[in-house]
Amino acid sequence: MILGIVHNRIAWEEKEIIEAAKRKNVTVKLFDSRNMEVDVTGDKCDYGVDVFLQRSISYTKGLYFTLVLEAMGYRVVNSYKCQEVCGDKLKTTIALKQAGLPLPKTRLALSCDAAMKALEKIGYPSVIKPLIGSWGRLVAILNDPSSAKAILETRETLGDSIHKIYYLQEYVNHNSRDLRVFVVGDEVVAAMYRYTIPGDWRSNATIGGRTEACKVTDEIEDMALRAAKATFSEIAGVDLLEGDGVLLLNEVNHNPGFQHLAAVTKVDIAGKIIDYLKENT
Structure with a gap:
């Protein structure tokens, strides 16, 4: 399999995905979205790949380049439809509500x-x-x-x-933490708690919050998989809140980071992604 990775920077996650691909005999081609230009009205561009993995940090650039790739007949993970829904909190909320999932007011x-x-x-x-x-x-x-x-x-x-x-x-009183659940295909591969830092109510590992591995219960698995399905996500970071003893859906990230999650759970998330792409391309 030849995998095209669309990016606008090679961060830790992209390096891990590239290394996992090498271990699993997958050829990788890199496409920097900042340098891409394409003839929208011309013939299909032959990029020489079997599937694209969208890892562009820029939501807008990733979204529109995915639209063009799909119009040419390429398979992109995650799809334009997924990115369009997950990249907009209102569209995400509506999709989750229509799926019957519990949400904050x-x-x-x-x-x-x-x-x-x-x-x-x-x-x-x-x-x-x-x-x-x-x-x-x-x-x-x-x-x-x-x-x-x-x-x-x-x-x-x-x-x-x-x-x-x-x-x-x-505002959901979430005991100073939330849950990040990582979904690949029909599998919840890992989950962690993210704790707030002193002086900040947001629980986000990228701003310095402490993390801790979380046991994946049947309820967590069910909610995460339903959320991914509702948002057309093949790969997703699903965020859950614990509110008064009940779990609530917060957000679904279509291009999730996983450095902190991999470190705290010891799960080879990059390898899981490559395995999924090989099995579903």
Whole structure:
């Protein structure tokens, strides 16, 4: 098999995937999305690969290059449909709700005034998130109407109109941790707890949060697999919250990092990815 990896930087995960491919006799071709140009109206470009793995950090570039590749007849993991849903928190929420999965209370507002009314219905504290974004950027906790109004008014000054679409959620008291569950195909390959750091309520390993291996229960496995299926994900990082004794779906990441997860669980996640691609190409 010849695997094409679309990227815009070679991070730890990409290095691991390349090494796993070598061990499993898979040839790898690298495609830096920053340097790609393609004739959309011409004949199919012969890239000489059997399947593409989309690992571009840039959501928009990865999304549109995947669209072009699929239009040419190439198989891309994850697909354009998956990226389109997972890259937008509102689309993800709708897909998960339609699948009957439990979610935090979530409201959408299209103006600052409407957002304040929505927050009254959700209650404080609440959380505001950008529709598109990762690593906890532009995510803020709204403790009361005064702080909410200040943050909303700041968002109104941002240039991109998407920041003026307000995605608001209840704050789930999650005991200073959440769960990251890694799905490859129909298998949950690993899971970990991610703890908050002092002075920050976000539990994200990329900002320094402590991690700990998590036993995969039947409930965790069922929710993660259903979430991946609902979002058309073949490879996914599914985030769960523990709220008052019940598990809630938070997000589904279509291009998940796994350095911290591999370290804490000792699972060869890169090898699992290569095995899946070989078996399903």
